[in-house]
Amino acid sequence: MAEFYSLRVNGVDREVVDAQLGESLLFVLRERLGLLGTKGACEQGECGSCSVLVDGELVCACLVLAAAQSGRDIVSIEGIAPAGVSTDVQQAFVDAGAVQCGFCTPGLVMAAHSLLERIVDPTDTEIREELSGNICRCTGYGRLVEAVANVAKTRIALGGNRG
Amino acid sequence: MTVSVPTSVAEAVSLLAAAPDSLVLAGGTDLMVEVNAGHRSLDRVIAVDRIEELRDWSISADRRSLTIGSGVPYSLVMDGPIAELVPALAQASRTVGSPQIRHVGTIGGNLGTCSPAGDTLPVLAALDAQIHLRSVSGGRTVSFSHFMTGVKRNSRQPDELITGVTLPVLPGWQGYSKVGVRNAMVIATASSCLAVDESTRSVRVALGSVGPVIIRCTDAEDWVVGQIDWERRAVDDGVVAEFGQRCGVAARPIDDHRSTAAYRRRAIEVLSARQLRRAFPNG
Ligand SMILES: Cc1cc2nc3c(=O)[nH]c(=O)nc-3n(C[C@H](O)[C@H](O)[C@H](O)COP(=O)(O)OP(=O)(O)OC[C@H]3O[C@@H](n4cnc5c(N)ncnc54)[C@H](O)[C@@H]3O)c2cc1C
Ligand code: FES
Ligand code: FES
Numbered sequence: 001m002a003e004f005y006s007l008r009v010n011g012v013d014r015e016v017v018d019a020q021l022g023e024s025l026l027f028v029l030r031e032r033l034g035l036l037g038t039k040g041a042c043e044q045g046e047c048g049s050c051s052v053l054v055d056g057e058l059v060c061a062c063l064v065l066a067a068a069q070s071g072r073d074i075v076s077i078e079g080i081a082p083a084g085v086s087t088d089v090q091q092a093f094v095d096a097g098a099v100q101c102g103f104c105t106p107g108l109v110m111a112a113h114s115l116l117e118r119i120v121d122p123t124d125t126e127i128r129e130e131l132s133g134n135i136c137r138c139t140g141y142g143r144l145v146e147a148v149a150n151v152a153k154t155r156i157a158l159g160g161n162r163g
Numbered sequence: 164m165t166v167s168v169p170t171s172v173a174e175a176v177s178l179l180a181a182a183p184d185s186l187v188l189a190g191g192t193d194l195m196v197e198v199n200a201g202h203r204s205l206d207r208v209i210a211v212d213r214i215e216e217l218r219d220w221s222i223s224a225d226r227r228s229l230t231i232g233s234g235v236p237y238s239l240v241m242d243g244p245i246a247e248l249v250p251a252l253a254q255a256s257r258t259v260g261s262p263q264i265r266h267v268g269t270i271g272g273n274l275g276t277c278s279p280a281g282d283t284l285p286v287l288a289a290l291d292a293q294i295h296l297r298s299v300s301g302g303r304t305v306s307f308s309h310f311m312t313g314v315k316r317n318s319r320q321p322d323e324l325i326t327g328v329t330l331p332v333l334p335g336w337q338g339y340s341k342v343g344v345r346n347a348m349v350i351a352t353a354s355s356c357l358a359v360d361e362s363t364r365s366v367r368v369a370l371g372s373v374g375p376v377i378i379r380c381t382d383a384e385d386w387v388v389g390q391i392d393w394e395r396r397a398v399d400d401g402v403v404a405e406f407g408q409r410c411g412v413a414a415r416p417i418d419d420h421r422s423t424a425a426y427r428r429r430a431i432e433v434l435s436a437r438q439l440r441r442a443f444p445n446g
Contacts, residue, residue, distance in 0.1 A: 003164075022164060022204065024199065045263065048261065048263060057266040058263050062195070064191060064195070065208065129347070130262055132261050134261075
């Protein structure tokens with residue numbers, strides 16, 4: 001049964017047409033709305049590559065029933081930075097060598113942004129705990145932790161002014 | 164397929180009454196995993212995550228008990244006021260999955276699934292939590308021991324909504340410990356909750372992942388109260404060791420893909436002995 005509903009994604013109301021109501025938000029973002037930044041791997045909530053924000057909370061889009069999200073604010077990686085422009089988090093990932101194959105990067109950038117919104121000056125343990133829902137097979141995590149710590153330091157030095 | 168998004172308990176229970184085969188969807192962290200794996204198909208879904216009454220919690224006027232809505236996510240239990248009132252529940256919540264899972268996963272969902280590895284369940288068992296259920300014909304309350312009936316089985320009727328749990332606020336040490344292969348994102352291979360009630364001088368212990376249901380170690384509980392020096396908050400090393408062994412005897416573990424029965428029993432011995440020592444630090 002094909003259905004019709006709308007979702008607010010990255011501040012824009014988007015119609016989802018010809019969808020099955022049982023589809024996950026991950027599927028709808030990628031396959032219905034053409035937003036390919038959010039990655040899917042396990043579809044079991046284990047890898048975090050599908051991380052998005054729903055009403056400001058970091059969640060796994062693969063575990064969210066899209067058709068029940070009307071009226072909520074959904075932010076995907078495309079909503080964090082316009083194409084061609086890097087956020088301070090993205091730049092710090094590149095600088096620290098925290099982007100290798102890049103598959104985990106969108107999810108980790110979402111997690112890092114979400115962490116730094118809540119904790120301005122996270123400890124090493126806080127960074128590791130907050131990123132613990134995101135799996136990366138390439139970097140060994142050290143560079144990721146370093147990148148997030150570098151963003152926090154820079155933001156503090158700039159007096160809270162976001163790059 | 165239909166997806167309903169009620170905003171009140173009354174609305175949700177009438178939707179359930181009209182179609183008791185509906186699936187209640189809270190955080191989706193158990194249900195959507197099954198859907199994605201192709202183990203379950205969705206037909207009628209009632210999404211309960213916008214029912215504010217379920218996402219609330221309150222403390223009784225005498226401050227002796229706490230009622231937590233079924234829709235309260237782990238991230239809210241982990242720290243803040245609930246964590247001060249029931250530290251063991253906060254510790255258990257903190258071990259669940261990852262930040263992404265804890266933002267949406269709920270206590271009601273842990274109860275709905277009723278896996279022996281559900282991390283909040285040993286805490287609810289140790290504290291003799293009361294589970295509140297509601298249908299169009301009214302509400303009822305059952306103790307946790309009557310709620311969980313087997314592996315992923317509970318006494319909830321198809322037309323009932325789990326609305327919340329009531330827990331006592333106990334004076335005394337309490338904690339939750341879990342063994343698994345790593346720190347994050349791990350299903351318990353064995354877990355234990357120990358809670359002391361200094362007002363009645365009692366000790367409660369409940370074990371997870373070592374039986375078809377959560378196991379209360381009543382023999383160890385009854386035995387140990389007489390061995391404790393309550394004034395000095397002290398127990399002998401020998402008592403600590405025997406307490407661990409008695410809890411291990413209560414466990415009914417099995418061999419499976421996650422671990423062996425022998426390892427699980429040993430883990431229980433170690434966890435419960437450690438918890439007793441933490442509760443009564445003096446030798
Ligand atoms: C990656 C990952 C890691 C996990 N790690 C852990 C872990 O470490 N420890 C742990 O205990 N669990 C873990 N889980 C399992 C899951 O997160 C928990 O069981 C969680 O509490 C489920 O809550 P939910 O709100 O997401 O439930 P849902 O998936 O929405 O629902 C689960 C079940 O409960 C029923 N239900 C939910 N709410 C109600 C209600 N109000 N009334 C009636 N029925 C209801 C649903 O119909 C369904 O059968 C993990 C899951 C994932 C995906
Ligand atoms: S695809 Fe969602 S967590 Fe892996
Ligand atoms: S960079 Fe390859 S998975 Fe993280």
